[in-house]
Amino acid sequence: MFDTDNAKNTMTQTDIKFSAKNVQVFYGENHAIKDVNVELEDKTVTAFIGPSGCGKSTFLRCLNRMNDTIDICKVKGDILLDGEDIYDKRVDPVQLRAKVGMVFQKPNPFPKSIYDNVAYGPRIHGLARSKAELDEIVEKSLRGAAIWNEVKDRLDAPGTGLSGGQQQRLCIARAIATKPEVLLMDEPCSALDPIATAQVEELIDDLRKDFSVVIVTHSMQQAARVSQKTAFFHLGNLVEFGETPQIFTNPEDERTESYITGRIG
Amino acid sequence: MPSNWLVLIVLALATIGFVIGRARAIQSAGGETRDLHSLPSYYGTHVAMMAAVPAIGLLLIWLIAQPLIINSSVASSIPDSAIAETDLGLVMSDVRRVADGLDVAVSQGAMTTQDAQNLNADETDVRAELAKVGVALGSDVSVPILEAAQDYRQKSKVGSMAMAAAVLTLVAGGMFFAVGRTNKSFRARNVVESGIKTLLLAAASLAILTTLGIVLSLVFNTVEFFKLYPLSEFFFGLTWAPSFGGGSELGFLPLLWGTLYISIIALAVAVPIGLFAAIYLSEYASPKMRSVAKPLIEILAGIPTIVYGLFALLTVGPLLVSIFGADGVGIMKAGTAVMTAGLVMGVMLIPFVSSLSDDIINAVPQSLRDGSYGLGATRSETIKQVVLPAALPGIVGAILLAASRAIGETMIVVLGAGAAARLSLNPFEAMTTVTAKIVSQLTGDADFASPEALVAFALAMALFIITLGLNVVALYIVRKYREQYE
Ligand SMILES: Nc1ncnc2c1ncn2[C@@H]1O[C@H](COP(=O)(O)OP(=O)(O)O)[C@@H](O)[C@H]1O
Ligand SMILES: [Mg+2]
Numbered sequence: 001m002f003d004t005d006n007a008k009n010t011m012t013q014t015d016i017k018f019s020a021k022n023v024q025v026f027y028g029e030n031h032a033i034k035d036v037n038v039e040l041e042d043k044t045v046t047a048f049i050g051p052s053g054c055g056k057s058t059f060l061r062c063l064n065r066m067n068d069t070i071d072i073c074k075v076k077g078d079i080l081l082d083g084e085d086i087y088d089k090r091v092d093p094v095q096l097r098a099k100v101g102m103v104f105q106k107p108n109p110f111p112k113s114i115y116d117n118v119a120y121g122p123r124i125h126g127l128a129r130s131k132a133e134l135d136e137i138v139e140k141s142l143r144g145a146a147i148w149n150e151v152k153d154r155l156d157a158p159g160t161g162l163s164g165g166q167q168q169r170l171c172i173a174r175a176i177a178t179k180p181e182v183l184l185m186d187e188p189c190s191a192l193d194p195i196a197t198a199q200v201e202e203l204i205d206d207l208r209k210d211f212s213v214v215i216v217t218h219s220m221q222q223a224a225r226v227s228q229k230t231a232f233f234h235l236g237n238l239v240e241f242g243e244t245p246q247i248f249t250n251p252e253d254e255r256t257e258s259y260i261t262g263r264i265g
Numbered sequence: 266m267p268s269n270w271l272v273l274i275v276l277a278l279a280t281i282g283f284v285i286g287r288a289r290a291i292q293s294a295g296g297e298t299r300d301l302h303s304l305p306s307y308y309g310t311h312v313a314m315m316a317a318v319p320a321i322g323l324l325l326i327w328l329i330a331q332p333l334i335i336n337s338s339v340a341s342s343i344p345d346s347a348i349a350e351t352d353l354g355l356v357m358s359d360v361r362r363v364a365d366g367l368d369v370a371v372s373q374g375a376m377t378t379q380d381a382q383n384l385n386a387d388e389t390d391v392r393a394e395l396a397k398v399g400v401a402l403g404s405d406v407s408v409p410i411l412e413a414a415q416d417y418r419q420k421s422k423v424g425s426m427a428m429a430a431a432v433l434t435l436v437a438g439g440m441f442f443a444v445g446r447t448n449k450s451f452r453a454r455n456v457v458e459s460g461i462k463t464l465l466l467a468a469a470s471l472a473i474l475t476t477l478g479i480v481l482s483l484v485f486n487t488v489e490f491f492k493l494y495p496l497s498e499f500f501f502g503l504t505w506a507p508s509f510g511g512g513s514e515l516g517f518l519p520l521l522w523g524t525l526y527i528s529i530i531a532l533a534v535a536v537p538i539g540l541f542a543a544i545y546l547s548e549y550a551s552p553k554m555r556s557v558a559k560p561l562i563e564i565l566a567g568i569p570t571i572v573y574g575l576f577a578l579l580t581v582g583p584l585l586v587s588i589f590g591a592d593g594v595g596i597m598k599a600g601t602a603v604m605t606a607g608l609v610m611g612v613m614l615i616p617f618v619s620s621l622s623d624d625i626i627n628a629v630p631q632s633l634r635d636g637s638y639g640l641g642a643t644r645s646e647t648i649k650q651v652v653l654p655a656a657l658p659g660i661v662g663a664i665l666l667a668a669s670r671a672i673g674e675t676m677i678v679v680l681g682a683g684a685a686a687r688l689s690l691n692p693f694e695a696m697t698t699v700t701a702k703i704v705s706q707l708t709g710d711a712d713f714a715s716p717e718a719l720v721a722f723a724l725a726m727a728l729f730i731i732t733l734g735l736n737v738v739a740l741y742i743v744r745k746y747r748e749q750y751e
Contacts, residue, residue, distance in 0.1 A: 064639065066635065066638065066639060069634075069635070069638055071551065071552070094641050094642070094643050095641065096641070097638065097639055097640065097641035098640070098641030099641075101639065101640065102635075102639035102640075103639075104632060104635060104636065104639070106632055108630070108632040108633055108635065108636040109636075110633060110636065110637070110650075110651050110654075110655070111633075111654065111655050112654070120637070120640060120642075120650070121640040121641065121642075124640065124641065124642050124646055124650075125641060171636070174636075174640065175639070175640065178640055178641060
């Protein structure tokens with residue numbers, strides 16, 4: 001049992017989930033992402049770090065085509081998910097976003113009940129055939145986001161009434177309810193206090209079993225704690241990408257070194 | 266001395282006061298303006314304010330009080346015999362008219378002041394004399410009325426002189442006091458600040474007092490009406506048949522029904538169109554489209570309602586008749602009908618609903634939309650399931666505000682809905698509303714004290730309470746919604 005599990009792990013570790021080739025992003029005249037090439041692995045937490053305004057969020061939003069909702073934003077280059085170009089004309093961005101879920105910087109629960117928040121995605125995508133099945137999805141997602149015990153007695157209460165950390169875990173539950181393959185998180189802890197942050201970080205580590213996770217973070221300690229791979233962005237360039245311990249202890253590029261030692265930021 | 270001259274003199278003196286105050290402050294600091302507590306212009310403003318504000322306040326009060334006082338003192342001197350046939354109010358208005366006529370005659374040089382004062386109604390035909398200078402009187406002037414008019418002029422003249430004297434004294438006093446306390450450590454800036462605060466407070470109180478005055482006049486006249494007409498028959502009567510000869514039936518229900526029916530049709534037009542337009546503008550339109558379309562829709566809001574009324578009368582009414590009239594479906598007799606007025610009023614309300622809803626939809630945080638898109642929802646799913654529920658309380662508020670506009674609308678109803686008060690379900694029949702009837706009850710030559718005229722106040726009061734209620738509920742809902750996202 002232990003052995004097979006391990007074998008599976010090593011096998012999936014090498015699977016490439018996302019592969020970006022020569023990606024360029026423009027906001028009107030502003031060239032926000034410059035020629036980024038990167039391969040993100042399955043069942044791995046990848047952290048994007050870098051000074052603010054360097055394009056971490058922009059690149060993250062390319063991965064589920066959230067940039068399509070910004071009129072002036074133009075994306076060039078290829079991004080492949082499981083070998084298929086997500087910017088292909090035949091791909092429906094709406095379907096893509098069900099597969100590549102997203103958690104935002106500020107917790108943004110809908111002004112609905114906790115249950116309806118989590119059931120939102122499954123209902124839209126018709127994932128449940130019956131109420132019982134929907135109940136099950138909701139419970140599983142809330143358990144998956146480590147918030148079930150806190151809310152199981154008040155699923156009808158509004159999601160906006162929870163504390164900040166609970167709201168963010170509710171948003172994570174909401175995202176995993178659509179059964180995505182990848183979870184994108186844009187600074188998910190920046191609006192949370194240290195205790196809530198610790199809970200979410202623990203959760204991220206759990207999530208790695210089922211999803212591949214990409215997390216943008218401002219905190220280098222956080223990147224070091226939760227990720228296996230780290231990408232360092234600077235002024236729209238992907239400066240360095242590699243194993244997290246490697247990046248933090250022995251960076252190749254001097255810009256990376258200046259950033260992690262606190263000289264640029 | 267006419268009071269507008271007096272105002273100019275006061276302002277001129279205040280300007281001089283400004284210069285003096287400023288100069289005195291600078292002088293007290295030995296020319297070193299940095300030693301002053303406040304900027305030099307504050308010292309000037311302080312003196313000007315002290316000179317002008319009390320004086321102008323006194324002037325206003327005097328202008329309101331003087332006619333009242335003179336009126337009553339003249340009225341008490343008129344012998345009862347002169348009042349015998351009519352009432353005192355009518356006699357007094359004759360007196361004032363004669364007095365004004367004499368003023369005109371004197372100012373045109375047709376009489377000397379002396380002549381005007383010594384006129385005798387038995388010897389001169391005052392009516393003919395005044396007609397020569399262009400003042401038309403309704404009847405011949407009797408001796409007591411002429412005497413009262415001369416008395417009135419005399420007292421007005423004395424009063425005006427006294428007013429000028431008092432006002433100018435107050436200017437001088439205020440200026441003297443203010444200049445006296447001006448020195449380099451005097452806190453002119455703080456005094457000016459509190460003066461400005463008082464001014465703003467006065468403006469706000471005036472607005473509130475006016476509203477209160479309007480409401481009180483409604484209340485008193487309504488009470489007057491219910492002394493003459495039974496309350497239960499007004500509220501529960503099913504017929505509206507005023508007859509100025511007496512014996513009217515003044516039932517409120519047919520009018521209320523007309524009002525509600527027309528408003529409901531108007532809202533049935535305005536709410537879906539306005540809301541959809543708002544959704545398109547805020548969620549789908551490109552910024553360029555939006556910058557063109559939004560002002561165009563808002564132009565609709567700037568059209569005077571009388572123009573909509575003409576549109577109803579001349580275009581929509583005939584159009585509906587050609588479809589539903591005798592040549593078509595056959596259920597519409599004339600162009601003026603509930604449907605005509607309702608449709609046009611609906612068009613009038615579209616920009617109202619759309620621009621309020623647009624603001625409210627825009628206030629829904631973008632993060633909620635992102636959250637929904639991020640879960641793989643389409644635009645219309647996001648709007649239907651996230652944006653509209655979040656904006657719903659605000660939209661309900663907008664609709665209630667639109668409803669209170671619809672209920673208060675008059676011109677479109679007068680021209681588009683006809684004048685017959687009727688309890689009927691057929692939307693192609695003519696009906697009328699509360700507002701239209703208020704107009705028609707007050708624009709005849711009805712005796713103002715009859716129930717047929719006073720009923721207008723009861724109607725206005727009822728309307729006021731309904732729209733006030735709607736507004737309060739709407740504002741409460743909108744405000745509660747605002748709090749949610751702040
Ligand atoms: N919606 C937008 N419209 C225009 N420019 C944007 C938008 N979002 C981001 N940018 C620009 O793109 C660059 C990268 O921003 P972002 O990806 O948010 O950086 P980060 O997340 O690393 O702080 C910045 O220069 C920013 O000004
Ligand atoms: Mg960012």
